[in-house]
Amino acid sequence: MRLSAGSAARLGASWDGRGTNFALFSANAEKVELCLFDGQGRRELERIELPERSEDVWHGYLNDVSPGQLYGYRVHGPYAPERGHRFNANKLLLDPYAKRLAGRLVWSDAHFGYRTGSAREDLSFDRRDNARGMPKAVVVDETFNWGRREIRPNVAWEDTIIYEAHVKGLTQRRHDVSPGWRGTYGGLCAPAMIDHLKKLGVTTIELLPIHGLIDDRVLVERKLANYWGYNTLAFFAPEPRYAQDNALDAFRTTVARLHDAGIEVMLDVVYNHTAEGNHLGPTLSFRGIDNASYYWLNKDNPRYYDDFTGCGSSVNLSHPRVLQMVMDSLRYWVEVCHVDGFRFDLATTLARGPNGYDRNAAFLTAVRQDPVLATVKLVAEPWDLGMGGYQVGAFPSQWSEWNDRYRSAMRRYWSGEGSLIGEVSRRMTASSDLFRHDNRATRASVNHITVHDGFTLADLFSYNDKHNEANGEDNRDGSNDNHSNNCGHEGPTSDAAIVALRRQLRKNQLACLFLAQGTPLLLAGDEVGNSQNGNNNAYCQDNETGWVNWDNLGKQGDDLTDFVSHMTALRRRFAQLRCQRWLSGRRKDGSYGVLWLTPAAEEMQEADWNFPEGRFLAFVLGPMEQGQPPIFIVLNAAPEEIAFKLPEMPEYKNWQQVLNTTEAVQSPTRLASGAATSAPPRSVLAFAGTA
Numbered sequence: 001m002r003l004s005a006g007s008a009a010r011l012g013a014s015w016d017g018r019g020t021n022f023a024l025f026s027a028n029a030e031k032v033e034l035c036l037f038d039g040q041g042r043r044e045l046e047r048i049e050l051p052e053r054s055e056d057v058w059h060g061y062l063n064d065v066s067p068g069q070l071y072g073y074r075v076h077g078p079y080a081p082e083r084g085h086r087f088n089a090n091k092l093l094l095d096p097y098a099k100r101l102a103g104r105l106v107w108s109d110a111h112f113g114y115r116t117g118s119a120r121e122d123l124s125f126d127r128r129d130n131a132r133g134m135p136k137a138v139v140v141d142e143t144f145n146w147g148r149r150e151i152r153p154n155v156a157w158e159d160t161i162i163y164e165a166h167v168k169g170l171t172q173r174r175h176d177v178s179p180g181w182r183g184t185y186g187g188l189c190a191p192a193m194i195d196h197l198k199k200l201g202v203t204t205i206e207l208l209p210i211h212g213l214i215d216d217r218v219l220v221e222r223k224l225a226n227y228w229g230y231n232t233l234a235f236f237a238p239e240p241r242y243a244q245d246n247a248l249d250a251f252r253t254t255v256a257r258l259h260d261a262g263i264e265v266m267l268d269v270v271y272n273h274t275a276e277g278n279h280l281g282p283t284l285s286f287r288g289i290d291n292a293s294y295y296w297l298n299k300d301n302p303r304y305y306d307d308f309t310g311c312g313s314s315v316n317l318s319h320p321r322v323l324q325m326v327m328d329s330l331r332y333w334v335e336v337c338h339v340d341g342f343r344f345d346l347a348t349t350l351a352r353g354p355n356g357y358d359r360n361a362a363f364l365t366a367v368r369q370d371p372v373l374a375t376v377k378l379v380a381e382p383w384d385l386g387m388g389g390y391q392v393g394a395f396p397s398q399w400s401e402w403n404d405r406y407r408s409a410m411r412r413y414w415s416g417e418g419s420l421i422g423e424v425s426r427r428m429t430a431s432s433d434l435f436r437h438d439n440r441a442t443r444a445s446v447n448h449i450t451v452h453d454g455f456t457l458a459d460l461f462s463y464n465d466k467h468n469e470a471n472g473e474d475n476r477d478g479s480n481d482n483h484s485n486n487c488g489h490e491g492p493t494s495d496a497a498i499v500a501l502r503r504q505l506r507k508n509q510l511a512c513l514f515l516a517q518g519t520p521l522l523l524a525g526d527e528v529g530n531s532q533n534g535n536n537n538a539y540c541q542d543n544e545t546g547w548v549n550w551d552n553l554g555k556q557g558d559d560l561t562d563f564v565s566h567m568t569a570l571r572r573r574f575a576q577l578r579c580q581r582w583l584s585g586r587r588k589d590g591s592y593g594v595l596w597l598t599p600a601a602e603e604m605q606e607a608d609w610n611f612p613e614g615r616f617l618a619f620v621l622g623p624m625e626q627g628q629p630p631i632f633i634v635l636n637a638a639p640e641e642i643a644f645k646l647p648e649m650p651e652y653k654n655w656q657q658v659l660n661t662t663e664a665v666q667s668p669t670r671l672a673s674g675a676a677t678s679a680p681p682r683s684v685l686a687f688a689g690t691a
Contacts, residue, residue: 006061008054011328012097013071013139019063020139024073024095025056025321026290028085031076032058035092041070041103041136056321070102070136075289081122084292084302086283088113090127094233094285096325098137100248101237106133107217113283122279142336144252152338153264155203157443157519158578161568163202164451165524167210167242172547184242185250189257197263199561200527201568204264206343208452212237214275219540222472227542228452230345233275233285235329255338264340266377267333271315271326272349272384278312279304293319308349308386317350317363331372341377348384348391356388359396368398379446393434400519403431403445410449411460411483413637414508418613424635425617429594430517432582441580445518449509450526455536457509457526460484461502462491467534470545478537491534504682507563507661511684514567515577515633527561528552566666570658570686574631576621595620599644616642632687636679648674652689659686
C-alpha cells in the first residue's frame with residue numbers, strides 16, 4: 001500500500017528512511033489535499049487527500065516519497081471572512097513546518113483569496129490557481145555530519161559581546177571574502193570575517209532574520225526588497241537567497257565553522273506576525289490553513305485582525321497549536337541547527353493574552369520550563385505597537401532585554417544635552433531601576449547605541465534629520481526621534497575639525513558601551529564608520545545603502561577596529577565590568593561596589609546630582625576579588641576641559657591610565673592618588689588602581 005494513515009505525532013513532512021509522513025494542523029478545515037510537484041516546482045503531479053484526522057491534525061504516510069520531493073497543500077473549508085474563515089482550495093499553501101524552500105514567490109493577483117479590484121474586496125472569492133508562482137516546501141533529510149569535535153562555545157552571559165549583522169550585508173562589499181561567498185551564509189565564516197570578529201573581541205554574532213521570507217509586493221513594484229527580512233513565511237526553513245544550493249546544509253556548515261572559532265550564533269526571530277499582512281493581504285499559508293486559529297482576530301468583527309505589530313496582523317500564541325509551532329521551531333533551530341540563542345522581534349506580542357501583555361502568558365511559561373531552551377540565550381525586544389506594548393524591564397528572569405533607555409540616555413548625553421548625569425549613572429550600571437527584580441542579573445540589560453533600525457554610529461554624528469527618500473515613502477517612514485548631532489554640518493564634510501569631532505564622539509559612545517555593566521551589543525560596520533547616507537530605516541535597501549561599506553578598514557583614523565579591540569580587552573580585564581551582581585554604594589564596613597565622585601574626588605551628595613547642566617560623571621568600580629584592581633571611569637560630555645582629582649585610596653598609591661578616547665594611541669600614564677589632572681573636552685577616561 002502506497003498511502004497509509006501515518007501519524008499525527010509530528011507535524012510537517014518527516015522522512016524516516018523509507019517514506020514520508022505528512023501532518024498538518026487545521027481545526028476548522030473540512031478536507032486537506034497534499035500536492036506533489038516536479039523537481040522544478042512548475043508542474044503539479046498529484047493531489048492526495050490526507051486520509052486521517054486525529055483531533056485537529058490531518059495526516060498521511062507515503063512510502064514512496066523521499067528527500068528532495070517538492071510539495072504544498074490545498075485546504076478546503078468555508079470562505080467566510082465575516083466569521084474569520086478564509087479557506088480557498090484554489091490556493092496552494094506553504095507548509096508552516098517546511099524545512100527547506102524551493103523557488104521564490106512570483107507576485108500576481110492569483111495569490112489573493114479574493115478578487116482584487118472587486119467592490120466587495122475580501123468578501124469576494126477568487127478561483128485562480130496560484131501554484132505556479134508559489135515557493136514549494138521540500139522534504140528533507142535532517143541528518144548532518146557535525147564532526148566528532150564540534151563543540152558549542154557556550155559563552156557565559158557575563159562574557160558575552162553581541163555583534164548584530166545581516167547575512168548578506170555583512171560580506172557583500174568585503175573584498176577579502178571570495179566573490180562566490182560574499183553575501184551568503186558561507187561568507188559569515190570566511191577566514192577574513194572570522195579573523196575580524198576575533199580581533200574585535202565579540203563572542204556572539206546575532207543575525208537579522210534568516211527564516212524563509214517574502215518580499216512585499218509594493219516593494220517589488222518599486223524595485224526594492226524586504227532586505228532586513230522581517231516578513232517571515234517559514235519559521236523552520238533558512239532563507240534560500242543566502243545560499244548557493246541547499247540552504248539548510250549551508251547554514252549548518254556556517255554554524256559549525258563559527259563554533260570552531262569559538263563564536264556563538266544567535267538568530268533574530270519574527271514570530272509576532274507573518275508575510276500575509278492584513279485582511280487584504282495574500283493567502284500563502286496560515287491564512288488559508290486556519291485563519292481563525294493562527295491570528296488574533298477582532299472579537300467584534302473577525303473579518304479584521306488585531307494588529308499589535310504595525311504589519312497588518314498578529315500571530316496568536318495563546319492558541320495551543322500555534323504556541324506548539326513556535327516552540328517546535330525554536331527547538332528545531334537549537335537541536336537540528338545548533339544555534340545558541342534568539343532575539344525575539346516585538347516580543348510583547350508573543351506574551352499577549354485577552355487582556356494584553358501577561359508575564360504569565362502561555363509562551364513565557366512554555367519557554368520557562370523547556371529543557372532545550374534552558375541551554376540558550378533569550379533576548380526580548382520588549383515592546384510592540386499595541387496598547388500597553390512597552391514592557392522594558394517586565395520580562396521574567398530567564399530573559400535579557402534590549403534596553404532602549406540606555407540608547408536614548410547615551411545618545412542625548414553625547415549629543416550635548418545637560419542635566420543627565422543621574423540617568424547616565426543608572427544606564428552605566430545595568431539599569432537597576434528597570435531590571436533589578438525577580439532575582440534578575442545585570443545581563444538582563446542588553447545595551448546598545450545603534451542597531452539595524454535607525455542611524456548607524458557614523459550617521460548619528462553626521463545627520464540631524466533622517467534622509468529616507470530612497471525608500472519611496474516621501475521620507476515619512478523611520479523615526480523622527482533620533483537624538484543625533486551632525487556636529488555643525490549635515491552629511492559628509494571635508495572640514496577637519498568636524499571630522500575629528502565626529503570620530504571623537506563615536507569613540508566615546510563605543511567606550512561607554514563596553515564600560516557599562518550589562519550585555520553590550522555592537523552594530524556591524526560601526527567599527528569602520530559605515531554610513532547609510534542618513535537613511536534611518538534601510539529595511540528595503542538591498543544595495544550599497546544597506547550593505548556594510550568596508551572601505552575604511554585599515555585606514556588610520558577612520559577604522560576604529562583596534563579601538564573596539566582595546567575596549568573589549570578592558571572588559572575582559574576588569575571583572576567588575578562583567579559583574580552579574582547588582583552594585584551597592586559605600587557599605588558599613590567601608591567596602592563598596594561603586595563610588596560616585598565629584599571632580600574634587602569627594603563622594604557625591606544630593607546637590608551634586610542636581611548640578612545644573614551637569615555633564616561630568618566620575619565613578620570607581622571596586623574590585624570583585626582580592627588582588628583585582630579597581631577601575632576609575634570619567635565621562636566628560638562638556639565642550640570644555642574639566643579639572644578633577646584622582647581618588648585617594650590607602651591601598652592604591654597610583655592610578656594607571658588605561659583609556660583616553662582623545663588619544664590616537666593609548667599611553668599608560670601613571671598618576672599618584674589624589675593628583676590633579678583634567679579631562680579633555682568630550683572625552684572618556686579610565687584608570688586602574690595600582691599599589
